[in-house]
Amino acid sequence: MIVSPRKPLAWMGVFSLLVAATVLIPVAAEASSNCGTSSGHTLCATAANTLTGEQTVTVTDAPNNGVVFATWVPSSGPAVRLIQMYAPSPSTNDYSFVWPTQKYLDGSGTLSLQQGSIGSAAVMIAVTLTNGNATDFQHNPNDWTSYLPAPWTGANDPHILAVGDGPSNEVASNAMANRIAAVDPPLFLFLGDIYETGTFTENLNHYGVSNIDHPGQGTLWGATADTTQPTLGNHEKVNVPAWMDYWHGHPVYTSFTWGGVLFLDLNSSQNMTVAHAEYNFAQSVLTAPNVPPCVVTFFHIPAVTSNTTINSNESDMWKLLANNGVDLVVNGHQHNMEEYKPLDANFTAGTPDAHMVQLISGAGGHATSSNSKALPGDRIEWSKGQTAGLLDMTLGGARNGNAATSIGWQWQDVRGNDLHDGSVDCGSVANHAPVVNAGPDQTVKLPAQATMQGSVTDDGLPDPPATVTSTWSQISGPGTAAFTDPGSPTTTVSFDTAGTYVLRLNGDDSALQSSDDVTVTVLPGGVVSFAVPIAASADDAEESAGSVALANTVLKIVDRAGVDQTVGLRFAGLSIPPGATIQSAYIQFQCNTKTIGAASLTIEGQAADNPVTFAKTTNNISSRPRTSADVGWVPAPWSTVGAQGPDQQTPDLTSVVQEIVNRAGWTSGNAIAFVITGTGVRAAESFNGTFAPVLHIDYS
Numbered sequence: 001m002i003v004s005p006r007k008p009l010a011w012m013g014v015f016s017l018l019v020a021a022t023v024l025i026p027v028a029a030e031a032s033s034n035c036g037t038s039s040g041h042t043l044c045a046t047a048a049n050t051l052t053g054e055q056t057v058t059v060t061d062a063p064n065n066g067v068v069f070a071t072w073v074p075s076s077g078p079a080v081r082l083i084q085m086y087a088p089s090p091s092t093n094d095y096s097f098v099w100p101t102q103k104y105l106d107g108s109g110t111l112s113l114q115q116g117s118i119g120s121a122a123v124m125i126a127v128t129l130t131n132g133n134a135t136d137f138q139h140n141p142n143d144w145t146s147y148l149p150a151p152w153t154g155a156n157d158p159h160i161l162a163v164g165d166g167p168s169n170e171v172a173s174n175a176m177a178n179r180i181a182a183v184d185p186p187l188f189l190f191l192g193d194i195y196e197t198g199t200f201t202e203n204l205n206h207y208g209v210s211n212i213d214h215p216g217q218g219t220l221w222g223a224t225a226d227t228t229q230p231t232l233g234n235h236e237k238v239n240v241p242a243w244m245d246y247w248h249g250h251p252v253y254t255s256f257t258w259g260g261v262l263f264l265d266l267n268s269s270q271n272m273t274v275a276h277a278e279y280n281f282a283q284s285v286l287t288a289p290n291v292p293p294c295v296v297t298f299f300h301i302p303a304v305t306s307n308t309t310i311n312s313n314e315s316d317m318w319k320l321l322a323n324n325g326v327d328l329v330v331n332g333h334q335h336n337m338e339e340y341k342p343l344d345a346n347f348t349a350g351t352p353d354a355h356m357v358q359l360i361s362g363a364g365g366h367a368t369s370s371n372s373k374a375l376p377g378d379r380i381e382w383s384k385g386q387t388a389g390l391l392d393m394t395l396g397g398a399r400n401g402n403a404a405t406s407i408g409w410q411w412q413d414v415r416g417n418d419l420h421d422g423s424v425d426c427g428s429v430a431n432h433a434p435v436v437n438a439g440p441d442q443t444v445k446l447p448a449q450a451t452m453q454g455s456v457t458d459d460g461l462p463d464p465p466a467t468v469t470s471t472w473s474q475i476s477g478p479g480t481a482a483f484t485d486p487g488s489p490t491t492t493v494s495f496d497t498a499g500t501y502v503l504r505l506n507g508d509d510s511a512l513q514s515s516d517d518v519t520v521t522v523l524p525g526g527v528v529s530f531a532v533p534i535a536a537s538a539d540d541a542e543e544s545a546g547s548v549a550l551a552n553t554v555l556k557i558v559d560r561a562g563v564d565q566t567v568g569l570r571f572a573g574l575s576i577p578p579g580a581t582i583q584s585a586y587i588q589f590q591c592n593t594k595t596i597g598a599a600s601l602t603i604e605g606q607a608a609d610n611p612v613t614f615a616k617t618t619n620n621i622s623s624r625p626r627t628s629a630d631v632g633w634v635p636a637p638w639s640t641v642g643a644q645g646p647d648q649q650t651p652d653l654t655s656v657v658q659e660i661v662n663r664a665g666w667t668s669g670n671a672i673a674f675v676i677t678g679t680g681v682r683a684a685e686s687f688n689g690t691f692a693p694v695l696h697i698d699y700s
Contacts, residue, residue, distance in 0.1 A: 045124075187258055188224050266298070461511075478499035554689060
């Protein structure tokens, strides 16, 4: 690894830089100063009465430990948090900070200092900001594209660094910044979180003076700002304008290609699910022509954070990345180092499609955590906690301007000691099983053949053999299905017996197989006749004034005691295949009581694929939807008790039955219900009597 001294001021804090650059408070300016007690500490603050540009605020704390908050409280307008300082600055050994007043609106007010919490007593000084900012702060130029990394043409494969969760102006954080500056990588991926909330003042004091704004004078993490590509962290998401301004208009998600590697820089603090803007952006980038073999995606919050925990906001994005050739997903957020096993689109290791590796590099120096919840297991390959460290990646094959073909990495502590190594070969797309479609379900009539409309497509892997074979087989059916060419997805098949057949098309690429089934209903060549009686007490019923009776021994069709009622008849388990042509249909009754008066009836079907039995609920029969087809019936007199001849038969009900059988949801074995209305009466036996009504059907 090449170490460069080109950033000699990287170790310096912001205050030290201003001293070095002689950007000091004007001598003539009067100072505002105050000391007081906050949470048992003595805080003293000093600043010029009138502040312009970047100005030092001197803050001391006795006994010089703990957290100190600085807040700007303008006379008109809401309070604005400036900075949360976790410890004395390593460069000044106190809580002094530089206030970039040009990033705030002009006005007079008080600078409030609090120790321990924002609820503590405040020590305040009066100041006035005068930068000509009446309505807006002074923006950096929107020229972030000028700081995309220059093409790599070096004779060696380039090293890039990646880490997040550090910038806080603490000893460990600053040591990490110094390490990055000493390595001087041609590309640094900052993985997010500038503490505490990425305000303008925290960006300057915790991330450091940007060498974009002060060439050759960058400090801390800002010493490598000109070769940094940042991703937005969850801490600074509340101050996106400040983040974008620091990075000269850098968008919250983007992409770039460097070293022949496609880098996809995403924002995990917004919606990453299907059809949202960021998902659509990532999809368009990954499916564009000529995507390089190596693809690295980086964003702050990981999609999977342990052997068991998955971030639901990122599940869709993870699948998109895994299914479109991404090799590495690099994150921060967890304040440790974690390397995951190759995972598939469902976060599973060890499958044929498992190829994408997640690397969590969040040990940037602020509050490093243990790895107790991220020990090696089903998903995690390696982890390290309680140690500040970073990720050093090598783009294998990218020397001399070539495109990388592999990516290797070392986990290093802040001193550069190697902790663990790993690598991935790029472009090693996982083999997927063939995609098989057996085609739509069909109905044919003997002796006709069925023409299968199947298809089998494959990704050409593995190679060799780079071929896929197709095979038809019979899964079930009452007879034999004979395929003309079992190896062709579009063959024909003949049958020797009527009935329902399930046929399967299988695709095999020599490593993986998949299949799909199709149902073929074979109708007999002639006419099929059958008769089905009412089979349950709840399948013939009478409804009078909304009240339903299920157990009467006599069906009064339709007048009972002077009230014209609605009669329901349900016939279950009808073996009529979809697509059948109804030749004839009628219901046979038996006379229970001599009834010879005039009657005029209408018979309709229930417009349902498989109607349920009748129930004793109000209007249970009359409220059911009806077929558009209906049949009128003016029955002859029923003068002989026990008769079950032509006079006790309904007219032909073919139109009603055909409409029901033609429904998309009809299948053999379903039920049909009829609803009879009208005037007059014919008294028939019921299921609870001596002869249940019988439905006779002929179909072909």
